[in-house]
Amino acid sequence: MSFRPSPSPIDDATLTSLLDRALGTGDLTPSQRRRHLALLAQHIERLEQQEASYQNVGERQRLVAGALLVLTAAVALSLWWLLASPTHPEVEAAADILAPPAPGSGRHLLITGESTQPVVGQTRRWTVEIWERTLADGLHQLAASATDSSGRSLAQYVQSGDAWTLHDGLEVDHGRGTPLGLPPTLATALATPGSLREVLLASDPDNVQIRQSGNQHILTITISPSATDRATLARELELEAEAVKALILTVRFVPSEQRLVSWEAAALDVHQNQHPLFAYRFVVWDVMAADAVPDASFTLAPATPSPTLDLPPVLSLPSGTFTRSSQHQENGAVRAIYVGPGTRVVQITVLPSSNQPLDLPGPDVQVLRTTAGDVQWSSGDTAESWPRLALWDDGRYRYDLSVLTAPPNGWTLADLSTIAEALAAWSGAIGQ
Amino acid sequence: MDHDAPACGEIATTEEEAALVRAINLDRRNFGALYERYATSLYRYALHQTGSPQEAEDLVSSTMLAALEAWNRFDPSRGSLAGWLFGIARHKLAQHRRLRRRLERLLRHVVRVSGQASVDNPGPETEDILALREALHHLAPNDQEVIVLRYGAGLSTREIADALAISEAAVRVRLTRARHRLKRELGGE
Numbered sequence: 205m206s207f208r209p210s211p212s213p214i215d216d217a218t219l220t221s222l223l224d225r226a227l228g229t230g231d232l233t234p235s236q237r238r239r240h241l242a243l244l245a246q247h248i249e250r251l252e253q254q255e256a257s258y259q260n261v262g263e264r265q266r267l268v269a270g271a272l273l274v275l276t277a278a279v280a281l282s283l284w285w286l287l288a289s290p291t292h293p294e295v296e297a298a299a300d301i302l303a304p305p306a307p308g309s310g311r312h313l314l315i316t317g318e319s320t321q322p323v324v325g326q327t328r329r330w331t332v333e334i335w336e337r338t339l340a341d342g343l344h345q346l347a348a349s350a351t352d353s354s355g356r357s358l359a360q361y362v363q364s365g366d367a368w369t370l371h372d373g374l375e376v377d378h379g380r381g382t383p384l385g386l387p388p389t390l391a392t393a394l395a396t397p398g399s400l401r402e403v404l405l406a407s408d409p410d411n412v413q414i415r416q417s418g419n420q421h422i423l424t425i426t427i428s429p430s431a432t433d434r435a436t437l438a439r440e441l442e443l444e445a446e447a448v449k450a451l452i453l454t455v456r457f458v459p460s461e462q463r464l465v466s467w468e469a470a471a472l473d474v475h476q477n478q479h480p481l482f483a484y485r486f487v488v489w490d491v492m493a494a495d496a497v498p499d500a501s502f503t504l505a506p507a508t509p510s511p512t513l514d515l516p517p518v519l520s521l522p523s524g525t526f527t528r529s530s531q532h533q534e535n536g537a538v539r540a541i542y543v544g545p546g547t548r549v550v551q552i553t554v555l556p557s558s559n560q561p562l563d564l565p566g567p568d569v570q571v572l573r574t575t576a577g578d579v580q581w582s583s584g585d586t587a588e589s590w591p592r593l594a595l596w597d598d599g600r601y602r603y604d605l606s607v608l609t610a611p612p613n614g615w616t617l618a619d620l621s622t623i624a625e626a627l628a629a630w631s632g633a634i635g636q
Numbered sequence: 637m638d639h640d641a642p643a644c645g646e647i648a649t650t651e652e653e654a655a656l657v658r659a660i661n662l663d664r665r666n667f668g669a670l671y672e673r674y675a676t677s678l679y680r681y682a683l684h685q686t687g688s689p690q691e692a693e694d695l696v697s698s699t700m701l702a703a704l705e706a707w708n709r710f711d712p713s714r715g716s717l718a719g720w721l722f723g724i725a726r727h728k729l730a731q732h733r734r735l736r737r738r739l740e741r742l743l744r745h746v747v748r749v750s751g752q753a754s755v756d757n758p759g760p761e762t763e764d765i766l767a768l769r770e771a772l773h774h775l776a777p778n779d780q781e782v783i784v785l786r787y788g789a790g791l792s793t794r795e796i797a798d799a800l801a802i803s804e805a806a807v808r809v810r811l812t813r814a815r816h817r818l819k820r821e822l823g824g825e
Contacts, residue, residue, distance in 0.1 A: 226772075244671060561731040566709050
């Protein structure tokens with residue numbers, strides 16, 4: 205086509221008309237529109253299912269985790285005392301009972317808990333069942349499963365030596381990935397005799413009351429959280445700021461029989477001291493031989509095994525060691541959770557590389573250059589400048605990262621770069 | 637010369653846009669209304685940027701899906717809905733072009749292919765339209781895009797500014813410059 209100038213001058217109106225005619229035409233066909241709308245409807249349905257699932261998980265997280273937060277806080281609040289003060293002999297006696305079973309021994313524990321939320325006036329109840337044993341060769345194993353009052357699985361945690369795996373109930377039920385927050389990840393793990401033992405040993409003797417009732421010895425430990433810790437507890441328990449006045453741990457045991465009778469943890473409301481916001485107690489404590497503990501308790505198969513994609517490694521970041529839980533998904537991906545210091549939880553979904561261009565959604569996507577390649581990142585819907593979402597592809601695998609929780613400015617581009625490079629090293633090693 | 641009024645009258649006014657945003661915030665299933673409102677504009681923009689109806693259709697689809705995914709991140713205080721949507725479309729288009737360039741490079745190693753895009757089934761066009769298309773090709777890419785967003789997609793100056801992340805003044809300058817150049821090319825000045 206050759207360009208031939210118009211023989212006559214052209215005015216603004218004519219040019220606008222020409223532009224409208226040339227560019228303002230063309231449309232999708234009705235069938236294309238129907239196809240697009242069907243696709244969008246399908247996508248909306250999937251998003252809604254995903255969100256319902258998230259809400260469900262969030263609800264469960266609070267249920268299981270809230271009580272354990274009491275323990276976490278107790279450990280954090282009193283740990284500084286460990287090196288500074290001598291431990292009371294009564295406390296040491298109770299701590300001995302909570303120590304891991306001797307080789308060849310095992311135990312079965314049942315823990316119940318409930319929380320009351322003043323805002324909605326709702327009481328939630330849950331149960332954690334623990335099987336624990338130490339084999340003759342010294343290998344310590346622990347399996348914990350949490351269920352709600354209707355018997356639905358909330359979380360399952362298995363530890364064998366230093367290795368551990370955690371699945372939350374939805375994943376096990378449906379075989380697909382859903383984000384786990386930090387609380388359920390650590391929650392079930394913390395609901396163990398070992399965590400209580402840490403609290404006891406770290407307690408300030410001035411805050412421990414000891415009394416006796418028959419052959420039972422009763423320890424009561426009162427912990428007064430700092431304003432910051434109270435705010436954290438209130439947020440996690442969905443309470444008004446600073447609503448938590450104190451954490452009370454009560455342990456009943458019979459030293460002569462090396463037997464724990466009961467253990468309770470409670471968070472007291474600043475307004476309703478008589479009615480705990482949170483209560484958490486052992487109701488069963490059976491001791492047995494290690495071979496009486498069912499082996500199946502310590503087996504937790506992935507929901508959807510993938511023969512081709514192995515799990516990403518445990519990573520070390522500059523600001524702390526990350527531990528992991530992993531979940532195989534239906535599409536062949538592996539979804540891994542990395543837990544960092546504080547409240548940091550990073551989720552990474554690893555998929556075989558599709559050779560498709562990177563496509564992190566959102567208008568504020570930026571690119572971080574790393575030795576592992578370009579990493580697209582954005583701060584998501586936050587006004588902060590740290591990378592909440594990231595996407596990159598090393599040619600072998602595609603990595604979709606989202607930071608589920610993090611303290612303010614607690615996650616940096618340097619962290620993102622480190623994790624991308626560590627995963628690239630892992631990917632390279634797999635390929636050799 | 638007024639560049640502010642939408643050319644094809646299909647883009648939502650601010651009030652309509654606000655109502656649409658409220659409706660989607662209330663129930664995401666109302667996203668279909670957003671699709672109906674903007675699909676044609678997006679398609680025309682994509683059609684003139686890619687030169688291919690098939691690629692334009694794909695671009696509309698992927699833009700809408702990305703917008704749906706990112707809906708929670710849309711902040712009306714930071715810009716117009718149309719600007720946000722076309723910003724996503726531009727991002728998709730850039731990805732598409734990178735992919736196509738790679739594909740074309742690959743193909744050139746195998747067979748001799750023309751890297752020039754062609755509009756499929758353009759239909760009968762008058763001589764003046766053909767002349768205008770030729771003249772459009774002589775514009776700088778930035779100016780071409782502003783013209784297509786304005787007259788193809790029907791965006792207002794503010795919406796174009798939001799989509800391109802530039803000032804409204806810069807949009808006006810580009811529009812005026814582009815129109816001046818087109819008139820000159822078409823023999824008017």
